[in-house]
Each structure stands twice: as structure tokens, then as C-alpha cells.
Amino acid sequence: MSATQQDQASLDRVGGLSYLNPAAPEPWASFVEQIERVRPHLGALERWIETLKHPKRALIVDVPIERDDGTVAHYEGYRVQHNLSRGPGKGGVRFHPDVTLNEVMALAGWMTIKNAAVGLPFGGAKGGIRVDPNSVSKGELQRITRRYTSEIGIIIGPDKDIPAPDVGTNAMTMAIMMDTFSMNRGGTATGVVTGKPIALGGSLGRQEATGRGVFIAAREAARHLRLPIEGARVVVQGFGNVGGIGARMFHDAGARVIAVSDHTAILVNEAGIDVPAALAHTAANGGLKGFAGAAPIDPEEFWRLECEFLVPAALEGQLTVERASRARAHRRRRRQRPDHPGRGRHPARARHPGRARRARQRRRRHRVLLRVGAGLLQLLLDRGRDQRAPRAHHGRRLHRDLEGRAGEAGVAAHRRLHHRLRTRARSARRAGAVSVRREA
Ligand SMILES: NC(=O)c1ccc[n+]([C@@H]2O[C@H](COP(=O)([O-])OP(=O)(O)OC[C@H]3O[C@@H](n4cnc5c(N)ncnc54)[C@H](O)[C@@H]3O)[C@@H](O)[C@H]2O)c1
Structure with a gap:
């Protein structure tokens, strides 16, 4: 391959966008690859493929703040509006030290697809700041949030683009964003964010919405697969808003949460983790590290744990092909039939081998359960009130x-x-x- 061909191949990996680094193409390259994969199935809609591969708007901002010690620190922030054809943008704001423009673009693109798939009148957007929220004081975090909101204020608004909580952000972040936007506009603008506190016009149930969505999706899939939730083993990666709430709902429904992980620890307890106690420990200590009710486990072992439900609720890109193929999630436990020992352990297979095999294949295909857009549906509630x-x-x-x-x-x-x-x-x-x- 000639040098020019190589350059073109690298550029193709990032969808031909010269402002992305072809040497570090992920996760935008994944998004582009997914879009290309569905191309043959789109029929007349294929002409919109290129539109999906070109984000409408990407804003990079500098976020300077005065730190508590009097020095000035600079953080890099982004807001990407991938597509606004269906309505105002909707997408979270991520505070994480590894956030990049590339990642925010991909997340914005997935928001476009998610909104369209659920049929909601919103476009796809996403934002982020390269900061570890645990490494700055509360006051510094507030100043970062306010400055970021002011900088992206030129493109957000109730009818333009509505930020929401994501990794490293919460209802308090949304309250600060709403307040800053309102101050700059000279009037209260509750509709500029979703996921805000109830006292500021937020919706009951919003904070739990995504975790509840995880549980409802799992419950419905389990019903479909005739898999009892009670006693089922659950493994949860990420123990924040989504993973923590999801784990609690599984726990409340009688499931056995056998492993949980966050950025501080990866823990397992085959007998079942006391989820409320683990949540209380996390709230008090900023993470799972030091929780006495479970033992540490190797990161790759975590993905191999046998379980009925595997919930990836940390960052995207965790479920690699390799991990997914090794994951031992969701193998239906055989029912013991005391009146038919032996053969009765798997009656369906004994009587209808073909049917049992097909059922097994179907179950394997459904090993990993996906989240539904519960946060998005909740935004409709917010919006009804705001308008x-x-x-x-x-x-x-x-x-x-x-x-x-x-x-x-x-x-x-x-x-x-x-x-x-x-x-x-x-x-x-x-x-x-x-x-x-x-x-x-
Ligand atoms: N909050 C929402 O309403 C919402 C809506 C839609 C999608 N999501 C998605 O759900 C996921 C979780 O978001 P959240 O709001 O719970 O964020 P959060 O910040 O509340 O929690 C993230 C959790 O992941 C953990 N984590 C981070 N890196 C990790 C790693 N490498 N290994 C293991 N754990 C790690 C953190 O310690 C934390 O426990 C994200 O992918 C987010 O985009 C969230």
C-alpha cells in the first residue's frame, strides 16, 4: 500500500474527518463502523448515511477557573450536536479525565440513534469536560461547571440542546448548569437541562430512571426467556447512578448480586452482596474500596463470572468481543424435577431435542441485556412541565x-x-x- 493509500485508509477509519486523530480512531470509528454495517439494510434511507457520519456541530471550549490556592487551571470542554433534525439535542455531560472530542462525538451519534429508535422528538448531543471530579474541591467543581455552561451557552437552550447527567455528573451539576444559563439569559430556564432536582422543576423518578430502565429491560427479557429473577445471579460493572440503582432493584426483587465493580474496586461474593450496605459504603467513602461484605477479584475474572444477568453500567467500550465471548452470563439453570430424576433435569431436551437446541441458541444470542432509553422518556415528562x-x-x-x-x-x-x-x-x-x- 502506498503512503497516500495508507493515509486515506487511516482517514477512512475516522469517517474522513480530518480534525480527528486517525492514530486514535476509537470510539468514533466504532460508530462509523456500526453505521456502515446497517447500510445494506437501509434501502432508500441509505442516502442519509453520510449525514450520520458528519456531526452537525462540535464546540471545543477552554474552561479556566481560579483554584482554591489562587492559581489558575484550564480544563478542556466539549459540546457536540450530532444531529438536530428530529428536535432539540439531548445528551449527557460527562466529567471524566479521559474524555475526548472523539468520544463525545461518538456518544452524541449514539444519542441520535437512541432517540430515533425510541421515536422521541429529540436530536443527538453530548458534552464533557476533561476533569476528575474527585480531584477538585466542591467550590472548584462549581466554578468549572459554571464556566463550562457559559462557554457552551451559545448553542444550548430548551429548544436547541438539553444537557443531562452522565458519568461524573448528577442532579447538583444540572442545577448549577440551569442556574448559570438562567443568569446569563436574564430569566429562569428550567427546560435547559434534564435530571435537575425536583425542587427546581425536575421529575420524580428521574434519578432512578436509567437504573430502573436496566432492571425493567432485564425483567422483560427474563419473562420472555422464562428465567426467574428471584435467585438469579447478577454481575454489575459500575456502581454509580445507573449501576447502583439497577443493582438495588435486582436485590429488592430477590436476585443475588454476586459481583460489583467501580473505579476503586472489583468485588465478588457468591453468596450475594448486601447491596444497600454496599451503596451506603460507597456514599460514605466515595467508592467500593474497603467494603467488607465481598472479596476483591481479578479484572478479567470479573467478566468470566457465571451469572444470569451481566450489567455493563460504567463507560462504553467495556464489552469487547473477547470479553463477550468469554462471558458466562445467562445460562438457564436446570430445573430439578424430583419425580423425574436424571432425564427430568431437562425435560424439554429429552422430549424435543431440536426445540431445546433452538431454545438454547436463542438464549445464547440474548446473553447480554441492553438498556432502554428511560432517561429519554423521563425527559418528555420534564418537557411537558417546562412548556x-x-x-x-x-x-x-x-x-x-x-x-x-x-x-x-x-x-x-x-x-x-x-x-x-x-x-x-x-x-x-x-x-x-x-x-x-x-x-x-
Ligand atoms: N445517568 C443517566 O441517566 C444515564 C443515562 C443514559 C446512559 N447512561 C450511561 O450509563 C453509564 C453509567 O453512568 P452513571 O450516570 O451511572 O455514571 P456515574 O458517574 O454515576 O457512575 C459511573 C460508575 O462507573 C464506575 N467506573 C468508571 N470507570 C470504571 C471502570 N473502568 N471500571 C469499573 N467501573 C468504572 C465509577 O466508579 C462509577 O461507579 C454511562 O455509560 C452513561 O453514559 C447514564
Whole structure:
């Protein structure tokens, strides 16, 4: 291959974008590769492939702050709007020392696909700052968040692009972002972010939404595969907002969470980890390290643990082909039938070998369970309120919209949520309170 051909090949790996480093093509290259993989199936829609391979807008900002010791520090920040054709951008803000423009672009691209797949009227966006939030003080973190918001303020807004929490950020970050944007605009703009605290117009259930989405997706897949949740073994990578809540929901449903990991420790306990105790330890110590209720395990062993559910809830790109092929997640446990010892251990195989084999193949194909866009659905609730949609009408329309998008379980969960909200508002009115909060 000539030097020119080599240059072109490297450039192709990053989708032909000269501003990305072809020597470090991931994860944007993965996104491009995925898009190319579906090309043959797109029919007339194939003409939009190039659009998906070209992010609409990528903003790089410098975030200078005065540190507590009086020195000035600079952090690199990004906001990428991959595609806004379906509506305002929606996507998280990641605070992590390894965030790159390349990564934020890929995450923004996946948001475009996610929103379109669930049929929501939002585009794809993502943001991030190269900072370890645990290495700066609370005051410094607030100054970083405020300066970043001001810098990207020219492209975000309730009708343009709506940031959300992601790795290293939380409801407090969103509150600071909303406050900064509102200050700069000269008026309250609750709709500029999602995932904000309830007192500032956030939605009940938002903080748990993504972790709950993990659990609901797993529960529905388990129902489909006739796999009991009770007693099932669960392995969770990432013990933050998504992984922590997801683990707690599995635990509450009677599953056995046998291994958890975060950036400080990888722990296993085959008898089942006391998830509430592990969450309390993490809240008090900033991580799982030192938790006495489980033993450390080698990082690669973690992926080989036999379990029914494997939940990757840390950073993307963890489930490599190699790890996935070695993962021993979800092998249905054989049911013991006391009246038919031996053959009865697997009755389906004994009577219908072909059917049992096909079922086994199907189960293997479904080894890893994916998250659904619970945070996205929750944003619809936020937005209804932010735009002051008439309450009853909005509620009905939302349920109708969710029907067919989130499946029965999603709709039922949202109905329960609305029922709770209505009951709460009613009892508050009876108690003489003026209003609990504006509600969707
Ligand atoms: N928060 C949301 O609403 C939301 C919505 C959609 C998708 N996600 C995705 O879910 C994932 C988790 O997000 P989150 O909000 O829980 O973030 P978080 O910051 O609350 O938690 C991240 C967790 O991952 C751990 N972690 C980081 N690097 C790790 C590593 N190399 N090995 C093991 N653990 C590691 C951290 O210690 C932490 O426990 C991310 O991929 C994020 O993009 C989150």
C-alpha cells in the first residue's frame, strides 16, 4: 500500500474527518463502523448515511477557573450536536479525565440513534469536560461547571440542546448548569437541562430512571426467556447512578448480586452482596474500596463470572468481543424435577431435542441485556412541565405516546408514577398546602 493509500485508509477509519486523530480512531470509528454495517439494510434511507457520519456541530471550549490556592487551571470542554433534525439535542455531560472530542462525538451519534429508535422528538448531543471530579474541591467543581455552561451557552437552550447527567455528573451539576444559563439569559430556564432536582422543576423518578430502565429491560427479557429473577445471579460493572440503582432493584426483587465493580474496586461474593450496605459504603467513602461484605477479584475474572444477568453500567467500550465471548452470563439453570430424576433435569431436551437446541441458541444470542432509553422518556415528562402543557391533556397524550414505544412495562411504570404524583398532589391540597410542585 502506498503512503497516500495508507493515509486515506487511516482517514477512512475516522469517517474522513480530518480534525480527528486517525492514530486514535476509537470510539468514533466504532460508530462509523456500526453505521456502515446497517447500510445494506437501509434501502432508500441509505442516502442519509453520510449525514450520520458528519456531526452537525462540535464546540471545543477552554474552561479556566481560579483554584482554591489562587492559581489558575484550564480544563478542556466539549459540546457536540450530532444531529438536530428530529428536535432539540439531548445528551449527557460527562466529567471524566479521559474524555475526548472523539468520544463525545461518538456518544452524541449514539444519542441520535437512541432517540430515533425510541421515536422521541429529540436530536443527538453530548458534552464533557476533561476533569476528575474527585480531584477538585466542591467550590472548584462549581466554578468549572459554571464556566463550562457559559462557554457552551451559545448553542444550548430548551429548544436547541438539553444537557443531562452522565458519568461524573448528577442532579447538583444540572442545577448549577440551569442556574448559570438562567443568569446569563436574564430569566429562569428550567427546560435547559434534564435530571435537575425536583425542587427546581425536575421529575420524580428521574434519578432512578436509567437504573430502573436496566432492571425493567432485564425483567422483560427474563419473562420472555422464562428465567426467574428471584435467585438469579447478577454481575454489575459500575456502581454509580445507573449501576447502583439497577443493582438495588435486582436485590429488592430477590436476585443475588454476586459481583460489583467501580473505579476503586472489583468485588465478588457468591453468596450475594448486601447491596444497600454496599451503596451506603460507597456514599460514605466515595467508592467500593474497603467494603467488607465481598472479596476483591481479578479484572478479567470479573467478566468470566457465571451469572444470569451481566450489567455493563460504567463507560462504553467495556464489552469487547473477547470479553463477550468469554462471558458466562445467562445460562438457564436446570430445573430439578424430583419425580423425574436424571432425564427430568431437562425435560424439554429429552422430549424435543431440536426445540431445546433452538431454545438454547436463542438464549445464547440474548446473553447480554441492553438498556432502554428511560432517561429519554423521563425527559418528555420534564418537557411537558417546562412548556406548561395543560396537565390532563399532557398526561393522556404522554401515555398514548409511550404506548408502543416503551412496551407494556414502560407504560405501566409511568402510569404508576402518575398515579403517585396525583395522589400526592391531592393529599397536599387536602392538607392545605398551596401546591407541591407544578406537575405533568
Ligand atoms: N445517568 C443517566 O441517566 C444515564 C443515562 C443514559 C446512559 N447512561 C450511561 O450509563 C453509564 C453509567 O453512568 P452513571 O450516570 O451511572 O455514571 P456515574 O458517574 O454515576 O457512575 C459511573 C460508575 O462507573 C464506575 N467506573 C468508571 N470507570 C470504571 C471502570 N473502568 N471500571 C469499573 N467501573 C468504572 C465509577 O466508579 C462509577 O461507579 C454511562 O455509560 C452513561 O453514559 C447514564
